Amino acid sequence: MRALGLIFVLLTAWTGSAAASSPAFIVQVSPAIFYALEPVFMPHTPRPPNELDYLTPFRERVEDVAGRDYMAGLAIAVLEHGEPVFVYTSGEEAVGSGRPITDRTLFRAASVSKGMTGTLMALLEYEGRLNLVDDVPRELLPLPNGRAATVEQVLAQRTGLTPHALDRQMEAGVALYDLRNRFRAQRTVCRPGQCYSYQNVTYTSLETLGAQAAGLPFEMAMRAWLFERIGMEDATIGVDDLITAESWARPHRRRERVGGLPVAGDPQSAYDTTVSAAGVNVSLRDMIAYARAHLGASQRIPPEVLARVQTSQGDTPEQTRRLYRLADRIDSTGYGLGWRTYDWNGRQLLTHSGYLSGYGAQIYLEPATGFAYVGLWNADGDAPWWLFPTLMDLRTGDGPGDWIDQLDE
Numbered sequence: 001m002r003a004l005g006l007i008f009v010l011l012t013a014w015t016g017s018a019a020a021s022s023p024a025f026i027v028q029v030s031p032a033i034f035y036a037l038e039p040v041f042m043p044h045t046p047r048p049p050n051e052l053d054y055l056t057p058f059r060e061r062v063e064d065v066a067g068r069d070y071m072a073g074l075a076i077a078v079l080e081h082g083e084p085v086f087v088y089t090s091g092e093e094a095v096g097s098g099r100p101i102t103d104r105t106l107f108r109a110a111s112v113s114k115g116m117t118g119t120l121m122a123l124l125e126y127e128g129r130l131n132l133v134d135d136v137p138r139e140l141l142p143l144p145n146g147r148a149a150t151v152e153q154v155l156a157q158r159t160g161l162t163p164h165a166l167d168r169q170m171e172a173g174v175a176l177y178d179l180r181n182r183f184r185a186q187r188t189v190c191r192p193g194q195c196y197s198y199q200n201v202t203y204t205s206l207e208t209l210g211a212q213a214a215g216l217p218f219e220m221a222m223r224a225w226l227f228e229r230i231g232m233e234d235a236t237i238g239v240d241d242l243i244t245a246e247s248w249a250r251p252h253r254r255r256e257r258v259g260g261l262p263v264a265g266d267p268q269s270a271y272d273t274t275v276s277a278a279g280v281n282v283s284l285r286d287m288i289a290y291a292r293a294h295l296g297a298s299q300r301i302p303p304e305v306l307a308r309v310q311t312s313q314g315d316t317p318e319q320t321r322r323l324y325r326l327a328d329r330i331d332s333t334g335y336g337l338g339w340r341t342y343d344w345n346g347r348q349l350l351t352h353s354g355y356l357s358g359y360g361a362q363i364y365l366e367p368a369t370g371f372a373y374v375g376l377w378n379a380d381g382d383a384p385w386w387l388f389p390t391l392m393d394l395r396t397g398d399g400p401g402d403w404i405d406q407l408d409e
Helices: 002-021 032-037 055-066 110-126 151-155 167-171 176-185 201-214 218-230 239-243 284-295 303-310 317-321 324-328 383-396 403-407
Strands: 024-028 073-080 083-091 252-258 261-264 280-282 330-335 340-344 347-356 359-366 371-377
Touching: 055 073, 055 083, 055 383, 055 403, 073 284, 073 383, 083 284, 110 151, 110 201, 110 218, 110 280, 110 284, 110 303, 110 347, 110 359, 151 201, 167 176, 176 201, 201 218, 218 284, 280 284, 284 303, 284 359, 284 371, 317 330, 359 383, 371 383, 383 403
Parallel strands: none
Antiparallel strands: 024 083, 073 083, 073 371, 252 261, 330 340, 340 347, 347 359, 359 371
């Protein structure tokens, strides 16, 4: 295990220095190195080296996306058997700044933060500090008709409220305390626990519970119980910590252009108030550590906790209907504790995406094989969102991997 860790440290150190001197870097690593050093560590039969051939056409697709005129910066990694086999960064923190994106550059994780909150709460439950099947106190989440939702139901988006309840009011600047008092008057679509309806503001009710259970303010609890535990060394919370980082990606929004080129904007967002739902900032290196932890590769999170967060709490038919072009690949969808679950042609995937104006973030995991994809970017545009289905087609042979080409037709 020490040998594997040393190889990874040397790899990331080299890629970091390479990125600092170049606008783009790509690392393609044969897992054979890891297999030779750690045969007991790998739970699955190693892939022959030629089975990584899919990374060559994928790199071409990534370079196509990175070169589009609306793109600012892009950071991508692919893992096989829990280890990085492809690492790519390109572009700049701000267009024209001369400051390259590296694997240490911070981006906004947006709704990918929800899985981190779910993992934190499951860790606190594992340590006996709270019970996820307990009701959230009504002073924190006063649902209509005197009803209550459990912590588990809030994490799994099963509060029964109409989707995105109070998001518009939050975006308009209504204070969190006032938002909380308005839940009583919201419409519902079902009783708590009986259906899926995606939320952001309800997640904030968990911050007080998490802080009480950890004995720390919520932001400090996230750092101590999750970031430090799994090696997310760059991760921070909130816009203030983002803009004081040594390297951070500025948002580039679709409508903010000068001379046809995107320009950097203000990273502040109304969603800064929803720390547990959208407040985390991460680097590519953090996302790799996060993926490895949830694959069980780093052995930093107990298997019981992984099973707790990754198990679907129910189907999400709304999400399945919204897949449109991906309907031929994904048979069903669900939602665990801050994580989506996909049945991708029989492959069980764990995933979440995040969007804030000018930023995008994605993570996909296949725990059964140790495969993962993580992506971060600081621009608005369609193409980056189609890199993962492109990758999956190329990796599995399910299709031609022409998703990005279809955008140009």
